Amino acid sequence: KPADIHYVKRRTVPTKGKKVLLLSATITEEVVRSLFRYHHDVEFQDIGRIEHKGKVIQFTNAGSFSRSYLSKNPDMRTKLKDYLKPIHTITFKDYKFQENDLHYHALSGIDSLGGKPVAVVGTPNENYASLILLATSLGWCNPGVKYEQTPTWVKGIYNGILTTLYTYTHEGLRKVHKYVVESSLTQAIGRARTTREESAIVFVFSNWPL
Numbered sequence: 001k002p003a004d005i006h007y008v009k010r011r012t013v014p015t016k017g018k019k020v021l022l023l024s025a026t027i028t029e030e031v032v033r034s035l036f037r038y039h040h041d042v043e044f045q046d047i048g049r050i051e052h053k054g055k056v057i058q059f060t061n062a063g064s065f066s067r068s069y070l071s072k073n074p075d076m077r078t079k080l081k082d083y084l085k086p087i088h089t090i091t092f093k094d095y096k097f098q099e100n101d102l103h104y105h106a107l108s109g110i111d112s113l114g115g116k117p118v119a120v121v122g123t124p125n126e127n128y129a130s131l132i133l134l135a136t137s138l139g140w141c142n143p144g145v146k147y148e149q150t151p152t153w154v155k156g157i158y159n160g161i162l163t164t165l166y167t168y169t170h171e172g173l174r175k176v177h178k179y180v181v182e183s184s185l186t187q188a189i190g191r192a193r194t195t196r197e198e199s200a201i202v203f204v205f206s207n208w209p210l
Helices: 029-035 067-072 074-083 128-137 171-190
Strands: 055-059 088-091 117-121 152-158 161-167 201-205
Touching: 067 074, 117 171, 128 171, 161 171, 171 201
Parallel strands: 055 201, 088 117, 117 201
Antiparallel strands: 152 161
8 A cells, every 4th residue: 555645845935135024813923933933033913812893602512523523423413504504604625514615724815704694613623644744843843753643632721711622642732733723713713704794693613612
């Protein structure tokens, strides 16, 4: 059987003699400092949480809503399909409820859901290969070292909430897992433009607290 090869390519930012401005709705200061750790003139400005004009309602206790959870709970998928029928939904590519539903990793530039009711279904976990490559690129894991490849239930405080999440015990893997999940969820929620549209309402089905 052929072996799979996973790799990541680090791209450089042309900073010599230039001032580069990067704007992001999801990147954290720790990621920026780690990504540009060989640059000594990096400034980071955090404008804090933006007040929403619309509403974001999250359901964290109904299930993890991971791919595995949705696969093992067809009754929940049926209930969600009926409940969300009139609502624009963002979920996993292989678990769409309607043909015109949107899916994770294909949301850039989409502005058609602004001011509309939207449902975000699923905790967008990434596979181990993607996480270890990103964590190593950021300097949070060491190349050549064997780390745990299977997550486990870890109790902790996430975004101010005490809960138990299916993640990694190694700090570097756990941090990159947290960053990837929260970034994907935030981008999906942002499609409804709740920060500027009072009519926007987003229902989030994920056990990862935002």
